[in-house]
Amino acid sequence: MSQPRYLTGDKAGIEEFLSKFDVFLFDCDGTCDLYQRDQLCNPEDGVLWSGDHLFPKVAETVEMLRSKGKRLVFVTNNSTKSRADYKKKFDKLGISANVEEVFGSAYSAAVYIARILTLPAPRNKVFVLGESGIEQELDAEGVPYVGGTDPAFRRDIEPEDFTNLANGSALDPDVGIVLSGLDFHLNYLKMSIAFQYLQRGAIFLATNTDSTLPMAHSLFPGAGSAGAGLVKAIGREALPLGKPSQAMMDAIEGKFHFDRSRACMIGDRMNTDIQFGIEGKLGGTLAVLTGVSKKEEFLTEGAPTVPMAYVDSLGDLLG
Amino acid sequence: MSQPRYLTGDKAGIEEFLSKFDVFLFDCDGTCDLYQRDQLCNPEDGVLWSGDHLFPKVAETVEMLRSKGKRLVFVTNNSTKSRADYKKKFDKLGISANVEEVFGSAYSAAVYIARILTLPAPRNKVFVLGESGIEQELDAEGVPYVGGTDPAFRRDIEPEDFTNLANGSALDPDVGIVLSGLDFHLNYLKMSIAFQYLQRGAIFLATNTDSTLPMAHSLFPGAGSAGAGLVKAIGREALPLGKPSQAMMDAIEGKFHFDRSRACMIGDRMNTDIQFGIEGKLGGTLAVLTGVSKKEEFLTEGAPTVPMAYVDSLGDLLG
Structure with missing residues (x-):
């Protein structure tokens, strides 16, 4: 070199x-x-x-x-x-x-989903682990999604969630993709939902897999760390759409x-x-x-x- | 064989x-x-x-x-x-x-901390990622701790948290150990706090590293998955104290x-x-x-x- x-x-x-x-x-x-x-x-x-x-x-x-x-x-x-x-x-x-x-x-992921994956509707719906940047880009590419910043998912898991996720009644049958990004509101409920979709065959994507986030002269958990629990649970890596x-x-x-x-x-x-x-x-x-x-x-x-x-x-x- | x-x-x-x-x-x-x-x-x-x-x-x-x-x-x-x-x-x-x-x-971890690690007080304090089972066992072995089920940590991260964690003012100077277990209340704030302690040299322990938790005839994220974000962020594994x-x-x-x-x-x-x-x-x-x-x-x-x-x-x- x-x-x-x-x-x-x-x-x-x-x-x-x-x-x-x-x-x-x-x-x-x-x-x-x-x-x-x-x-x-x-x-x-x-x-x-x-x-x-x-x-x-x-x-x-x-x-x-x-x-x-x-x-x-x-x-x-x-x-x-x-x-x-x-x-x-x-x-x-x-x-x-x-x-x-x-x-x-986030845009890279939206383009990949809309123009490269091109799953037939309605199975092209995305379960989002992340913030509004992802939602805006999915909207821009016309990709349907659930999760993300929806306050319904920003709560603790309850006993009935285990039952309703396991039997699928609390899941959206159209979700065919899990997209994991940096989520400042991650919780066990969202991890569990995403894990259920992956166990049912959803495609696993990540906006990026940076392990750390530089902030305030220090390091905080990055998108790769926020999604690492899901990677560990399902036993395979997500396809990253970032550098x-x-x-x-x-x-x-x-x-x-x-x-x-x-x-x-x-x-x-x-x-x-x-x-x-x-x-x-x-x-x-x-x-x-x-x-x-x-x-x-x-x-x-x-x-x-x-x-x-x-x-x-x-x-x-x-x- | x-x-x-x-x-x-x-x-x-x-x-x-x-x-x-x-x-x-x-x-x-x-x-x-x-x-x-x-x-x-x-x-x-x-x-x-x-x-x-x-x-x-x-x-x-x-x-x-x-x-x-x-x-x-x-x-x-x-x-x-x-x-x-x-x-x-x-x-x-x-x-x-x-x-x-x-x-x-959880008891295994408490015994390991109290009887094998034996860090000199007050640097033997533990930051707990987990539920009350861990707290009870640390109490039983006389090990001081913070985090765990304390409601003060069950909230979203705020902008000032980044500053106060990065400069250490929101950290307990006595914490010398991070103990990661199954936490149904995991969030980005707790992950960030634990990551700060690890960056400052805290010993990294896990109650166990099971990737999944069998529940309701299905699988949910286990202790190993709950702690995987921290492992990814710091770039090294925790010492597991379970089978x-x-x-x-x-x-x-x-x-x-x-x-x-x-x-x-x-x-x-x-x-x-x-x-x-x-x-x-x-x-x-x-x-x-x-x-x-x-x-x-x-x-x-x-x-x-x-x-x-x-x-x-x-x-x-x-x-």
């Missing part, structure tokens, strides 16, 4: 690098502002922003890429927010973007129809973003050091995941 | 088998009656009873073994009930037993001080009960066919776990 090229301050190198690509996929996980509370953000986390703090010259860099005719896709594993929620975030921070350029794991799963890359390509050899993934995490680009056989990958991974992680001999190039900060691409 | 001996109807065989042992460990998982609702019980599940239905001649068999001077230990992975709860169950069914003969995974973990066998031996070569494990599940006895190097194992495993499971060539002997029903030992 060759050494990644350091582009910060290298005007000619940047010019050459950018000319190789028509499409740039940006990581934009901003999990820290799930609650619109910016003090919860991890300042070290991200490519474009951290909470309400935009990294230097990000808006200008996005404009520069657009002026060169590049196509941009903003990719996120955060399933609790919809693309419309993200668009609001971009507007607030002054980054030009439209809803169609945002590709989140670094190639099911997400397929969904992105299915929507945008681009040439992978002319596309570049930009991200801060080696084991999700950069791996996602390499496994997807994109033409290039660019690591940005404002996020989780430090350069020692990929400059070390025998590093498992090495980007094609790296910059200290996204704004360095302005030269 | 030699074929297991079939003892039903074999009077001489039974006599010879019983003479080899001074101690009998009985599986007695009756998870189905967690809610004292007998209609939830799986009739095919058990060695001694199923709900309020005692298998034939069980009480008489227990009496026969006592009359021969055998020592009896009733072993269960069910952490939601205390030994005192089990004693009530025995009384109701007319089986002679005393509290000291019952050894559940088939040998930490439980060590705790049983630590309390009863018996000769393992003169002890026999009696149970209905190959992969928990019988494996528990074999790995614990007990003198013998006896499979009872009133429960989960069928004889085909261990009579097949190359079966992974084979008991020393088997009977159709425990009462067959009366000859």
